[in-house]
Amino acid sequence: MSAAAMSGRGAFVLLRVGDSRFALPSENVVELAPPVRLHEFPHESKFVAGVIVRRGRIVPVYDVAPLLTGRSSTVHRFYLVAWLALATGPEASAIPVTGECELASGEVLPRHADDPNYFAGKLLLEDGPVDIVNFESLVAAGSAKAFAQEVRP
Amino acid sequence: MKIASQDKAKARRGRHSEQVILFSAGARTFAIAADAVQEIRSTDSLADAAVEMAQADVPKVRHLVERRGRTYFVVNAGAHFGLRVTRPTLVLILRQIRVAVLVDNIERMVEIGAVHSLPKAFEGAEKSWYRGLAYLDDCVIPVIHPAGFLTAEEFARLDVAARSAEAEQPLEGAVER
Numbered sequence: 090m091s092a093a094a095m096s097g098r099g100a101f102v103l104l105r106v107g108d109s110r111f112a113l114p115s116e117n118v119v120e121l122a123p124p125v126r127l128h129e130f131p132h133e134s135k136f137v138a139g140v141i142v143r144r145g146r147i148v149p150v151y152d153v154a155p156l157l158t159g160r161s162s163t164v165h166r167f168y169l170v171a172w173l174a175l176a177t178g179p180e181a182s183a184i185p186v187t188g189e190c191e192l193a194s195g196e197v198l199p200r201h202a203d204d205p206n207y208f209a210g211k212l213l214l215e216d217g218p219v220d221i222v223n224f225e226s227l228v229a230a231g232s233a234k235a236f237a238q239e240v241r242p
Numbered sequence: 243m244k245i246a247s248q249d250k251a252k253a254r255r256g257r258h259s260e261q262v263i264l265f266s267a268g269a270r271t272f273a274i275a276a277d278a279v280q281e282i283r284s285t286d287s288l289a290d291a292a293v294e295m296a297q298a299d300v301p302k303v304r305h306l307v308e309r310r311g312r313t314y315f316v317v318n319a320g321a322h323f324g325l326r327v328t329r330p331t332l333v334l335i336l337r338q339i340r341v342a343v344l345v346d347n348i349e350r351m352v353e354i355g356a357v358h359s360l361p362k363a364f365e366g367a368e369k370s371w372y373r374g375l376a377y378l379d380d381c382v383i384p385v386i387h388p389a390g391f392l393t394a395e396e397f398a399r400l401d402v403a404a405r406s407a408e409a410e411q412p413l414e415g416a417v418e419r
Contacts, residue, residue, distance in 0.1 A: 128382035130375075131270060131323035133366025140361065140375070140382055147375055147382060149363035173363075180362045232365070 099197060101212055103219060104169050105188040107158035112193065112212045112221045113171060119181050121190050122168040135235030136228065141168055141183055150183040156207075156231045157222075173224050182228070197221065205230065258356060262376070262385065264349040265334065268325025273376055274386040276351060280337040285344065288333055292316065297403035300396045306404050307342055309335060314342040315400050317391045323371065341391045354378055357385050 101112035122143055127150060129139040138152040148170055155161050168183040169190055196213040204220070207227035211218040261276040292305040302321035307314050314335060320327045322343075330344035357374040370390040376383045392400070 126380070130272075130382065130384045131268075131325055131371075132364055132368035133324075134364045134368065137363050142377055142382065147358045147361060147377070149361040151363070175362050177362045182361075182363060228363075 098194060100192060100194045101219075101221065102169065102190050103193050104184065104186045104190045106154050106184070106186060107160065108187075109158050110219050111157060112219045113169070113224065114221070115192060117171045117173075117224060118190075119170040119172060121186075122170055122183065124166055125168070134232070136231040138185070143170060143181075143183075146181065148181050148183050150185060151228055151231060153184050153227060153231060156227065156234065171224055173228060175225075182224075193219075259353045260357070261351060262354050263334070263351050264383065265319075265332075265345040266347045266349060267319035267323065267330070267345045268328055269346075270323065270325060271349060271381070271383055272319070272323075272386050273352075273354065273378075273383050274334065274388065278337055278386075278388045279334050281335045282348060283333045283335065285331055285333055288342075293404075293407055295400070295403050295407045297400070297407075299399045299403065300392070303392075303396075303400055306400075306407065307333075307335075309342075312340060313404055314340050315392060315397075315404075316342045316344055318344045320344075320346075322391060336388050336391075339388050339391070340397070341388070343391060352378065354385075 100115040102115050102118045103110055103112055120143070122141065125141050125143070127139045127141060136151055138150045140147050140149050142148070150168060152161075166188060167186050167190070169186050170181055170183045172179050173182040193212065193214060198211045198213060198218070200208050200210045207223050207230045209221045209223040212221050262273040263276050263279060264271055264273050266272070288307055291307045291309070293307070294305055295303065302318050303315045304318070305316040307316060316333065318327070318330065320330070328346050330346055332345050332348060334343040334345060336342065354376045357376055359374050360369065360372050371387060372384045372390070373387045374385050376385050
């Protein structure tokens, strides 16, 4: 998150996954992509659903719905493409979203101690608070969870 | 001048493009560089040359074949990629590596313009399976890394198993019936 966002206010993109809304710092967002074809091939990175092709670039798609909402979302209309800072460098990465996204800004509250660490805080909006997603922590948590499920006897 | 520009175009095409063989295994399509494949044979035509290996260390390998004095371990592509096991009909015998690959079908040979790096999101065994991804006819196809079929450790274990399999062969033949 940027210094502006951490300091109390910032610009965010609101996205919908399943029936829930989340916020992502707008500075990380590349684009909202149409429902292009998801390409799948064999791999062992269970948190990755496949790849999409955007502007000649191959973009990995993370299956974030089970982690964020507790269940798989079979209905998604768009892909939100955002920069993900990995240990090996930044990578444009996509999240399937169920509806259109919108820009929003508001007061940012720090996250509760009980909240998962992939939430960076809460964005206060007129119609209620929205969890702010830390994309890097979300992917780390999703990958760890997928790995744990894989090795579970 | 005309010839020179044509040559330049050919050189440009040659620098970036690559001939690949598209094959299928377990209902998935893969690409492998054509120059990584020495020959393509039907499983029937290799049946006599295949020696069964009773080893469980590397489950994706059940046979070896001798070709021109070299021993090739036969890797079932479906098992290698964790796919539904089908009945392979063809064997790709690789050029630089002592591996033959059981595949379901050869789709076609095609020229690809570029091999995109595998996204960093992929952190599993696929990093050794694939050289990258090709975008062809609106499809993303993984381009096989031929050396990724067997690790050095698997080769070592299979070499041990192969020696005992080959030692058993003449004994089996010597048994009176």
